[in-house]
Amino acid sequence: MLPALRSSRRSFVHSSRILYKAGTWGPGKPNIDTELVHACIEPEEKTGAILTPLYQSTTFVQESVEKYLEKGYSYSRTNNPTVKVLEDKVAKIEGGVGAVVTGTGMAATTIVMSTFLKTGDHCVITDCSYGGTNRLARVQFMKYGIDFSFVDFRNPKAVKEACIPGKTKLIFSETPTNPTLCLVDLEKIQKIAEEVGAIHCCDTTFATPYMVKPQDYGVDLTMQSLTKFYDGHNIGTGGAVVAKTQEQMDQIKLCQNMHGNIMAPQVAFNILQTMKTMHLRVRRQSESATTIAQWLDKHPKVTSVCYPGTKHPQKELADKYHANGIHGGMLHFELEGGAPAGIKLMNAIERPWSLCENLGACESIITACAVMTHANMEAADRLKVGITDGFIRVSCGIEDVEDLIKSLERALEKV
Ligand code: PLP
Secondary structure, three states, X not given: OOHHHHHHHHHXXXXXXXXXOOOOOOOOOOOHHHHHHHOOOOOOOOXXXXXXXXOOOOEOOOOOOOOOOOOOOOEOOOOOHHHHHHHHHHHHHHOOOEEEEEOOXXXXXXXXXXXXXXXXXXEEEEXXXXXXXXXXXXXXXXHHOOEEEEEOOOOHHHHHHHOOOOOEEEEEEEOOOOOOOOOXXXXXXXXXXXXXXXXEEEEXXXXXXXXXXXXXXXXOEEEEEOOOOOOOOOOOOOEEEEEOOHHHHHHHHHHHHHHOOOOOHHHHHHHHHHHHHHHHHHHHHHHHHHHHHHHHHHOOXXXXXXXXXXXXXXXXXHHHHOHHHOOOOEEEEEEOOHHHHHHHHHXXXXXXXXXXXXXXXXXXXEXXXXXOOOOOOOHHHHHHOXXXXXXXXXXXXXXXXXXXXXXXXXXXXXX
């Protein structure tokens, strides 16, 4: 071997040993921008690989019967090393004691309802949520003899009044709501949950932990569809439940293991990489959403625009709860001429926009909620919360904002 090469290899070995040492961060807690990249990730011991390895293995060989589980792993439905790193990282970023990750966001919600509700119990849930959450409550859990009250969470008094002492075991909130962007006063709802002895779970998929961490306000459980801003690239689906206490964590983990509601290691590996840029994407998406909301607001064919960073009936709550001075990549608007005009625009929109479901990705997306994401709600319930047939939901991507506005302008000319 050439001497130069030999010495460079020596220095790698030397420096990698230093890197592996715990506590190389020094004093102080790193900012979330740093944590999104580095939290819970160590260079792999044998090779120094900077990325967490993908352990694509169903089972883990035990040294002996006596030493069963000595290395922590046995079967991937229960625990997988790649998935475990993602769970630890999500828990750390969201501020909980632990987390489980699942195959989809709906699987995460199913775990929450299955763990904390049984026949005869009652749940107070937001009357405006992702359509699938609403359907899960009505179609799946109601048939097990569990009662649900669908309540406007903008009014904490209504939430309190809906609670039934001794029966209400779960309060399920969402902030901002999909798609109407209603906000929740997390501290007030958590206080109500504590008073009635219920678990409070908040779905902050639209906000991301870069904007809102419910556990900073004492909320029991955080639920995330990782399919959205965590993945951020339209690559894969995933979900997470983050727990505030070890007791809740153990209950959730047991339910997950029994249901087999897990995430595949390959998906966990992908999200471990994509979430490292969440702060950059969410910042850019928020800036674009602000610019687009302001532009739409001045357009003569637009009758209403809703964005928590500009005009919003709960602006005070947005400013209280949304960190980092941003308000997310989601907005919605309606056009003069109602539903036919909205549908015309959604049919006319061209690139860089895409007409489809999903949100929080690099690609800018326009969604017709009444026929796509919220088609599984009862039509009357949808209209009650303002999701008309012409309701246009926008998820801003990371493209150039001027290109996005030019395309919107062309589509509006055709309406
Ligand atoms: N929660 C919210 C706020 C959502 O927007 C969605 C999906 O759009 C879900 C939960 C369900 O997530 P998934 O599609 O990953 O099952």
